Amino acid sequence: MRLKLFTLVLTILAFNARAQNEDSLKIRAIADEILLHSSAYENLRVLTKQVGGRLSGSPQTYKAEAWGHKALEKAGADRVLEQPCLVPHWVRGGKDLLVLPGWSTHILDVLALGNSVGTGPKGISAPVILVNSFEELEKKKDQVKGKIVFYNIKFNDTYIKTFEAYRDAVVYRGAGPSQAAKYGAVGVLIRSMSHAADNNPHTGTTRYNDSFPKIPAAAMGLQDADKLAAYLVKASELVPEVRVNLTTNGKMLPDTVAHNIIGEITGSEFPDQIITIGGHLDSWDPAEGAHDDGSGCVHSIEVLRALKAIGYKPKRTIRVVLFANEENGTRGGLKYAEEAKLKKEKHIFALESDEGGFTPRGFGVTMPADQLNKLRSWLPLLSPYGISEINNGGGGSDIGPLAKELGTPLAGLQPDSQRYFDIHHARSDVFEAVNKRELELGAVSIAALIYLVDKYGL
Amino acid sequence: MRLKLFTLVLTILAFNARAQNEDSLKIRAIADEILLHSSAYENLRVLTKQVGGRLSGSPQTYKAEAWGHKALEKAGADRVLEQPCLVPHWVRGGKDLLVLPGWSTHILDVLALGNSVGTGPKGISAPVILVNSFEELEKKKDQVKGKIVFYNIKFNDTYIKTFEAYRDAVVYRGAGPSQAAKYGAVGVLIRSMSHAADNNPHTGTTRYNDSFPKIPAAAMGLQDADKLAAYLVKASELVPEVRVNLTTNGKMLPDTVAHNIIGEITGSEFPDQIITIGGHLDSWDPAEGAHDDGSGCVHSIEVLRALKAIGYKPKRTIRVVLFANEENGTRGGLKYAEEAKLKKEKHIFALESDEGGFTPRGFGVTMPADQLNKLRSWLPLLSPYGISEINNGGGGSDIGPLAKELGTPLAGLQPDSQRYFDIHHARSDVFEAVNKRELELGAVSIAALIYLVDKYGL
Incomplete structure (x- = not known):
């Protein structure tokens, strides 16, 4: 009996070691793909320099939507949808x-x-x-x-x-x-x-x-x-x-229509289980919205691109959402959750990047303890890429409504925060304030976590 | 007997909890002092903008020495010494x-x-x-x-x-x-x-x-x-x-004299046990040497200033060394170790900051396993300030000779490395590339570790 138990334990350990080694190699492949061939920095350059500040309702709103649509198609999404929603239309x-x-x-x-x-x-x-x-x-x-x-x-x-x-x-x-x-x-x-x-x-x-x-x-x-x-x-x-x-x-005009831009890869085993990754397309008008939240948008697009590029076939449906309106209304996130509820979608996990494109340090999560512990058990796989903590508490404004409506477990990327409020909502939030490698490592961290959630569920 | 053992364990645990709580409060006081009243950023501004690039033998060498001497006095060193050494004198x-x-x-x-x-x-x-x-x-x-x-x-x-x-x-x-x-x-x-x-x-x-x-x-x-x-x-x-x-x-002129600038606080219990903290004063000529290694110099000075400012009386002698020549000869470090050996000084620990003034992430150390483990046992006290790893391997060029000559255990601050080689030895290594809070947090991390080494030994 003892020997059997011993053998069983050995078998489990061997399996875990093999699984962990496989995961480690897969995450390494994701990282190499992003660090060598990322489109995140170039995507961000176009969004910030060719579109610029993009407050909801401004002409740049629609340029940004077109940019996001094209970038998601180019990244390899199976399909790209535009989800209309009413957004506040404030003008300076x-x-x-x-x-x-x-x-x-x-x-x-x-x-x-x-x-x-x-x-x-x-x-x-x-x-x-x-x-x-x-x-x-x-x-x-x-x-x-x-x-x-x-x-x-x-x-x-x-x-x-x-x-x-x-x-x-x-x-x-x-x-x-x-x-x-x-x-x-x-x-x-x-x-x-x-x-x-x-x-x-x-x-x-x-x-x-x-x-x-x-x-x-x-x-x-x-x-x-x-x-x-x-x-x-x-x-x-x-x-x-x-x-x-x-x-x-300042003047508040009547609400106007903008769109959540949604790019999807359909899951091969559990297509009804949805994993959302997002950032918000809108930004304040005086700057380029490079860190807030151009970075979150290009992070999310890059995750899809990299998974596709290395030939990874997700088991679950992976959905990148560029939310229409966060800054002055959170209407994009509200609409997304509302529709998800109406359609009775099954959202197993949502992650947002809305704390800048700085060097990654951790994730902040809002989910039950057993799921939090599962994420923490993956830290040895994530720490080589700069993720040293999974903190209790966190997510993002745009995915908050999903948790409220559907109880979806949430995570938010937590990059190093020292420089963020130097540029937040100010004229200095420009492309030049973003470092290419730091931006890419953020995408690596998110992609690694998404890979693990997709593979093992939550 | 069992009850006695139980009581003993409880006593030890209570002591450790009390000691740890005391350390945690002391480190918090150090951090508050640095984040609210640091002179590091202003010191760096003067060194980079008023002295500038300072290749060994250049006129700026001596301006930088005078700057360091004054800054150490102002920080509250008991005494400031100048240790002469021959340095290469290369001119562009x-x-x-x-x-x-x-x-x-x-x-x-x-x-x-x-x-x-x-x-x-x-x-x-x-x-x-x-x-x-x-x-x-x-x-x-x-x-x-x-x-x-x-x-x-x-x-x-x-x-x-x-x-x-x-x-x-x-x-x-x-x-x-x-x-x-x-x-x-x-x-x-x-x-x-x-x-x-x-x-x-x-x-x-x-x-x-x-x-x-x-x-x-x-x-x-x-x-x-x-x-x-x-x-x-x-x-x-x-x-x-x-x-x-x-x-x-380029031309190599005959060696010339420069100086290690040394500021000291004498230990109250073990004055013969020396803890060295350093960076190097020299830098390449085309830039301001802000990250390399103005940051290391002002980090080191700030540690002394902050410990003094909160009224901490070190048990051991704490010595800040602004090394004369690292870039093209390591002569400052060689001289320092040579003199230490001649005088039979007891160097229990040496730490260098020469990887930039970016947000701190860890220390790299070169020391026996038991000492490494001791440092790692302090991680819960350091991690709230951004130190998430103590890596095996590391130190610094200037303190390397101490390890070679005297077997001194070494540590090097490891800030986030993503931006370092963007500016390393290039014209872009200027004051503006250094972020005030990131620089200060580096000093907090070093000061916290030095406090622990001073209090508990190694």
């Missing part, structure tokens, strides 16, 4: 301006927040009130009426993973304008959510609460924010108020 | 040129290899012979006489860690010129050791074998190397030879 409408009468360089560089209302062509002129937190706003609520609230919330530099600093700060961009309007403010200025040593303003969406008036809101670069804050503190000892003039031109 | 001597008569843009951008001889002012005019390996050189050895050998060795993109690609390729820079001279070549051109998508030539030192004539040698950027190689292949079908004119002006 002109140059945003902040003027401080009396300053030597008195025109500051600001960017209206996405979805925000404009001030009208003459701008609004009002005193500025500085606050460093919602608590401080609460304390000063009686002084807010008729003023422009300046949220000077500093990024917390002591977090090692910069997304944690973003998580703390971004609530001010989302809820800050309505919170200020609640107390009668007429406008909002927000310190950009960034560590960057430069002065680029970083835009991003705000969400108005319908119970309060919608007021204009704009982001400032870190250098200007520091200067304005210091000036306000100093001036408060000398004068009763500092007035500024803020001009923004 | 002028603009390096490669001219291809008949090409549309016929002047190519090349950089003479460090320590190489010049061609004389008229240059050398000779046919070029292309080889892709030493094996090919061997096969073609009868055709080499009187020619310029062009080593077009491609960086192997399939390595994940780029230092492995460098290790394979760098032998051609080191030994290539003499190997070609052995068969009568009159000059050498070398494809730069890089993945970079640009055309910057990457210099670096060559080592002549005294048995053969010393011939001029220069590096070419990747775009020019590809073009020249393609041209040579095509031309070989049409013409008997393609002649080029190579002009380099």
Whole structure:
């Protein structure tokens, strides 16, 4: 009996060793294919340089869709579909301006927040009130009426993973304008959510609460924010108020139609089991959307291309989705999940890349413990390519609705985060900020994980 | 008895948990100090922008020494010493040129290899012979006489860690010129050791074998190397030879004196046990030496500053060494080890940072297995700061002689390597290529490890 058990254990070990060796070789082949023949960098160059910034509803939206359609066909998708969805159509409408009468360089560089209302062509002129937190706003609520609230919330530099600093700060961009309007403010200025040593303003969406008036809101670069804050503190000892003039031109037009671009390889054994890999096509208007989220799009396309190129026949259906609208509405992801639910599709796994094209370090996942442990058991296969952690928690805005509607297990690629908020939603998010090898290694990591999920299920 | 053992185990566990918690808090304090108050980035700015490239023997050598001396004093070293050593004094001597008569843009951008001889002012005019390996050189050895050998060795993109690609390729820079001279070549051109998508030539030192004539040698950027190689292949079908004119002006002057700059905090319990942390002050002339190795210098200074700033009193003597000469002689490290041996110093650990100021990922160590395991047991304390691996093998050129002379255990910081060879020894190794937080996190990782080695010994 003992000997039998021993033999059984040996057999299992031998099998596992053989399986692991086979997987290791397959992942090596995927990596070689990507590192030697990737189209990711060139695809990104075309998207960023020939299409450029592509806010939902802008003419670039449709150029980007055509780009994605073609790139997926070229990558070898069995079929490419366009899934229409209604998206918000916000336009910036002109140059945003902040003027401080009396300053030597008195025109500051600001960017209206996405979805925000404009001030009208003459701008609004009002005193500025500085606050460093919602608590401080609460304390000063009686002084807010008729003023422009300046949220000077500093990024917390002591977090090692910069997304944690973003998580703390971004609530001010989302809820800050309505919170200020609640107390009668007429406008909002927000310190950009960034560590960057430069002065680029970083835009991003705000969400108005319908119970309060919608007021204009704009982001400032870190250098200007520091200067304005210091000036306000100093001036408060000398004068009763500092007035500024803020001009923004944002306008929300009626919703318009855009498309999720979907490229598929049909599974050979379980075609009804769907694995989704995605990034979002839309980006903020002032930049090229290279890291956010051109990288996620070309990562996803590259995974399909590489699996096809090495002749791998997936057991399950692999679907690359270039989501139509994430930045100011998440409408692409909502539509995708809605249709999946309607059609009773079986989504066994969804992965998003929306944290940039930097060197990969891990995945963040949202799934039951047994599935998480299964993914962690694959770490020895992934770590040679830079993946050293599978963290509990993570996914992506576009695939979030799949989890909500269908309970799909989610994963998000977690590249090194140190440079991400230097360029996030700012003019500096350009092709030149992406490194070819780092981008390719991200695709290697995703492709390796997708291969394992396809082969073994979850 | 059993109960006693149980109690003992519990006591040990409680102690370890307490010790680990104390260490975790101390390392957190070090990290906060560096992320909030680091001088590393500003120190690097001054070194790169006010001193600049600093090849041994150049006037910048002494400016860099003065910078290092002052920075170490400011960081809080108990004392700062200057250890003189003889260093090679190679000068580039002028603009390096490669001219291809008949090409549309016929002047190519090349950089003479460090320590190489010049061609004389008229240059050398000779046919070029292309080889892709030493094996090919061997096969073609009868055709080499009187020619310029062009080593077009491609960086192997399939390595994940780029230092492995460098290790394979760098032998051609080191030994290539003499190997070609052995068969009568009159000059050498070398494809730069890089993945970079640009055309910057990457210099670096060559080592002549005294048995053969010393011939001029220069590096070419990747775009020019590809073009020249393609041209040579095509031309070989049409013409008997393609002649080029190579002009380099390098000259080796007599050795001169430079200094290792050494800043120390004396140990409170074991002052005779020395822990060395270092980088090298010298750099190649065409760039600012920001990653190579300004980063290592400011990392090392920052470790001392941060430990001092949080009020940590090291048990052992901590010595920061800014080595005088690594690039074209390793004379700084040789001198340091020689003196250590003469004075019978006890060097318990030496760490170098000479792989750039990129986001940290691990340490590479050269030490007995029990010491390696001790370091690995600290991984849970280091991983929150980005250190996910302690690899067997590694150290640094400047501390290598300590291991050889005294058997000192070595470690080298291993930052993410993807971008390093884009800028290594090229004009693009400038301050702007260094990210503030990535640089600071490198210092955090080193300081954490040094704290643990100081506290527990090795």
